[in-house]
Amino acid sequence: MLKGKKIxxxxxxSIAAYKAAIIVRLLVKESAQVQVVMTPFAKEFIKPxxxxxxxxxxxxxxxxxxxxxxxxxxxxxxTWADMMxxxxxxxxTMAKMxxxxxxxxxxxIYLSAKCPVAIAPAMDIDMFKHPATxxxxxxxxxxxxxxxxxxSGELASGLIGKGRMEEPEKIVQKIKDFFNFPSQEENFKxxxxxxxxxxTAGPTYEAxxxxxxxxxHSSGKMGFAIAKELAEQGAFVxxxxxxxxxxxxxxxxxxxxxxxxxEMYDACIHNFxxxxxxxxxxxVADFTPEVSCKTKLKKDTGNLMLKLIxxxxxAVELGRLKNNNQLLVGFALETENEIENARLKIEKKNLDFIxxxxxxxxxxxxxxxxxxxxxxxxxxxxxxxxxxxKSEVARxxxxxxxxxxxxxxxxxxxxx
Numbered sequence: 545m546l547k548g549k550k551i552x553x554x555x556x557x558s559i560a561a562y563k564a565a566i567i568v569r570l571l572v573k574e575s576a577q578v579q580v581v582m583t584p585f586a587k588e589f590i591k592p593x594x595x596x597x598x599x600x601x602x603x604x605x606x607x608x609x610x611x612x613x614x615x616x617x618x619x620x621x622x623t624w625a626d627m628m629x630x631x632x633x634x635x636x637t638m639a640k641m642x643x644x645x646x647x648x649x650x651x652x653i654y655l656s657a658k659c660p661v662a663i664a665p666a667m668d669i670d671m672f673k674h675p676a677t678x679x680x681x682x683x684x685x686x687x688x689x690x691x692x693x694x695x696s697g698e699l700a701s702g703l704i705g706k707g708r709m710e711e712p713e714k715i716v717q718k719i720k721d722f723f724n725f726p727s728q729e730e731n732f733k734x735x736x737x738x739x740x741x742x743x744t745a746g747p748t749y750e751a752x753x754x755x756x757x758x759x760x761h762s763s764g765k766m767g768f769a770i771a772k773e774l775a776e777q778g779a780f781v782x783x784x785x786x787x788x789x790x791x792x793x794x795x796x797x798x799x800x801x802x803x804x805x806x807e808m809y810d811a812c813i814h815n816f817x818x819x820x821x822x823x824x825x826x827x828v829a830d831f832t833p834e835v836s837c838k839t840k841l842k843k844d845t846g847n848l849m850l851k852l853i854x855x856x857x858x859a860v861e862l863g864r865l866k867n868n869n870q871l872l873v874g875f876a877l878e879t880e881n882e883i884e885n886a887r888l889k890i891e892k893k894n895l896d897f898i899x900x901x902x903x904x905x906x907x908x909x910x911x912x913x914x915x916x917x918x919x920x921x922x923x924x925x926x927x928x929x930x931x932x933x934k935s936e937v938a939r940x941x942x943x944x945x946x947x948x949x950x951x952x953x954x955x956x957x958x959x960x
Contacts, residue, residue, distance in 0.1 A: 545575050546571065546574040546576035546720060547574070547575035548575070548576075548577070549577070549626045549627070550579070550624055550625045550626045550627075551576050551577065551578050551579070551625060551626065551627050551628070551629060551719070552578075552579050552580075552581055552624075552627070552628040552629070552653065552657075553567060553568060553571070553578055553579070553580050553581070553629050554581050554582075554583075554628060554629065554630035554633075554650045554653070555580065555582045555583070555586040555590070555631070555632065556582075556583045556585070556630065556634040556637040557583055557585030557588060557634055557636070558586075558589065558632040558633075558666045558667070558709070559589060559666075560631075560632035560666035560708070561586050561589035562589065562590055563631075563711075564580075564590060564595065564632070565594055565598055567712045567715060567716060568580065570713065571716060572598065572600070574720070578599040578600075578601065579599070579601050579604070579625070580592075580595045580596070580601065580603045580604070581603070581604045581605070581649055581650045581653060582595070582603060582604070582605045582650070583605070583637065583648050583649075583650050584605060586605075587605065592605065604621070604649055605649060606649060607649055621653050622654075622656030622658060622659075623656070623658050625657065626659055626723075627659050627719060627722065628654065628657050628660070628661045628662070629663075629664070629715070630650070630654070630661070630662070630663050631662075631666075631692070631709060632664060632665070632666030632709045633663045633665050633666065634666065634667060635665075635667045635671045635672075635677050637650070637651070638663065638665065638677070638680050638681065638684060639676065639677075639680050641663075641680075641684060642679075642680040642684055660688075660689075660722065661688075661690065662690040662692055662715075662718065662722070663690065664694070664709050664710055664715055665681070665691070665694050665707070665709070666707070666709035668699050668700070668701050668703065668707050669699060669704075669706060669707045670703075672706055672707040673705075673706075690718075690722070692714075692715055694706055694708055694709055694710060695708065695710060695711075695932060695933065695936060696913075696932070696933045697914070697931045697932055698906075698930070698931045704914060704931065711930075735946045735949045735950050736774065736777045736778060736779045736945070736949065738778060738779070738780065739780070739820040739821065739949070740782075740819045740821075741771075741774050741779050741780070741781045741782070741819060741821050741822070741823065742781075742782050742784065742812065742815055742816055742821070743770050743781055743782070743784070743822075743823045743825060744767060744783075744784050744808060744812065744823070744825055744826035744828070744858070745764040745766070745767020745768050745770075745771065745783060745784070745785040745786070745788070745825050746764030746767060746785045746786035746787060746788040746790075746827070747759050747760045747762040747764070747786045747787060747788075747826070747828075747829075748786045748787075748802070748803065748807075748808055748827075748828050748829045748855075749786065749787055749803050749804065750804055750831070750832035751804070751833070752833055752836060752837065752850065753836065753838075753839065753840050754837075754838070754840055756841070758831070758832070758833065758852075759787075759829070760827050761910035762826070762827035762910050763788065763789075763790070763910060764785055764786065764788035764790050764826075765912075765913065765934050766825050766915060766934050766938070767826055768785070768788075768790050769934045769935045769937070769938035770823055770941060772794060772797075772935070773938040773939050773941075773942045774796075774942055775795075775797050776794075777946075778796070779796065780796050780798075781794075781797045781798065782800065782815050782819070783799050783800065784800045784808055784811045784812060784815070784826070785802070786802055786808065786826060787803060804829075804832070805828050805832055805855035806832070806855065806856065808826060808828055809828075809855070809856045809861070812858050812861075812862060813858075813862075813865075816862055816865060816870075817865070819870065820871065821871035821872070821873065822862055822872050822873065823873040823941070823945070824858060824859050824862075824872075825875050825899075827910070828858060830854065830855060831854055831855060832852065832853060833850055833851070833852060833853075834852065857893070859872070859874050859889075859893040860892065860894075862893075863894030863895065864894065866894065871896045871945060871948060872893070872895050872896055873895065873896060873897055873898070873899065873945065874890075874893055874895040874897075874898045874899070875898065875899045875900075876889055876898055876899070877901055877902070877903065878902055878903075879902070879903050879904070882900055882902050883918075883920070883926070886898050886920050887920060887924070890920065890921075890922060895922070896948060897919055897921040897922065897948075898919070899918075899919055899941055900917060900920060901915055901916060901917045901918075902916075905931070906931075908931065912934075913933060913934060914931050914932060914933055914934065915931070915934050915937045916929065916930065916932070917929050917940070917941075919941070927944075
């Protein structure tokens with residue numbers, strides 16, 4: 545908790561200003577004392593009354609109140625705080641901070657502050673990438689300011705890229721980290737260290753002849769990102785992957801390369817018994833040719849009729865084999881009745897939870913570097929996530945696994 549910590553929250557003119565209300569609520573919940581300071585333009589996006597109510601303190605914006613004859617001392621505010629957090633920080637405000645311009649109360653407090661300053665930028669991708677903004681960020685870093693990097697995602701303009709303000713929960717956690725409070729992520733890492741995971745990734749290729757195959761558009765990016773996140777959290781990973789151009793090197797990862805659905809099935813069955821958890825992110829073919837020709841089929845043979853037969857369902861078999869100490873995580877990519885179809889798969893395949901993404905979501909699915917998911921567990925709890933990079937999505941999925949691990953350990957005092 546942040547009990548007794550005094551925090552100034554500076555809010556600038558940005559569409560992300562609405563998230564400041566959540567930051568205030570979270571800080572107060574952590575028992576911090578919060579004083580909100582707004583730029584005049586910030587009040588166009590969120591009302592001071594909302595923030596005053598949540599913080600239990602009046603909001604400051606002007607140097608003085610002519611009606612009451614009250615002058616706001618930027619010096620006293622700057623020396624009162626244990627930390628100053630500016631979230632959202634617009635490109636305009638950061639430019640002024642980097643160059644010592646003090647034309648509003650927030651900026652004068654910043655220049656007078658004796659405490660550490662954290663900055664959470666928020667702007668469109670073109671503004672964030674502009675050389676002037678990047679230079680200002682470097683200047684602010686050189687002053688010793690803490691920059692809370694914006695993640696990639698969908699922006700207010702409709703573009704997708706880096707520039708959106710970090711989520712309030714993560715901003716508050718970074719404040720807690722600064723004051724040496726263990727993060728949820730650090731606790732998760734302890735739970736997963738030395739655990740054994742099986743992860744599948746990529747497509748499978750079902751041979752028609754030595755040249756042609758039936759496949760799909762999976763790149764393997766999601767599965768590879770999950771394997772990397774697990775390995776970096778100290779877990780041991782067996783990565784079983786189909787044809788992919790991706791490269792991933794980590795000492796905690798054992799690599800098994802396959803081509804067909806049958807090969808992936810065999811590898812999963814062979815390796816599952818020693819695992820604590822399996823995360824099935826691969827896009828395995830549902831059908832394969834009944835007969836694969838040994839020689840290349842010639843075009844001049846006329847029409848070609850392929851008879852397809854179902855492949856063996858890896859998740860169903862692992863769900864049948866798993867014991868009470870093992871976790872099984874599945875994936876679903878649906879185009880209609882997404883939630884209903886995903887729920888059916890949880891029961892049919894004995895999954896602990898399923899990760900659902902839809903081809904209807906812009907920037908999600910095959911080939912993209914981003915993904916938008918929701919997680920559905922056995923208790924029918926649904927968690928929706930924003931569009932994020934696949935590495936960030938991987939962290940969300942792995943954290944969900946760690947959450948279940950921690951719950952089981954606290955419930956029965958046993959390992960996964």
